[in-house]
Amino acid sequence: MEHAQGHNCGACTSPEVQALFCELLDENTSRARALEIREHIAQCQECSERLAAEEIVRAMVRKCCGGAQAPEQLRQKITIEISRTEVRWTQ
Structure with a gap:
């Protein structure tokens, strides 16, 4: 994935991003849409x-998890919590 060195979109932590x-990352997203999103994200x-x-x-x-599926209500709750959490990797 190519991206502009040092470029920051300014919306990196926004709900939209x-x-x-x-x-x-939703398995139901079409390949065309996934490619479009990846191209957009690659700019930052x-x-x-x-x-x-x-x-x-x-x-x-x-x-x-070995492929185990959580019940839909639990999946939604986990997704919401993940979206609220920011992980910082240090090198």
Whole structure:
């Protein structure tokens, strides 16, 4: 994923960007829409890094849960809590 070095969109922590992350990572999002979102996110280094961290966390959760599905109401509650939480990775 290419992104502008040092470029920041200024909306990195906004609800709109978080909604894009959720839409992108939703398995029901079309490939065309996912590509469109990825291109938009790639324009901002901070958003790109947040997306990478989100994908790592989701992959770890999938691996740990062994494919188990939470009831829909619980999934919605977890999604809301995740969207309110900001993870900072330090290197």
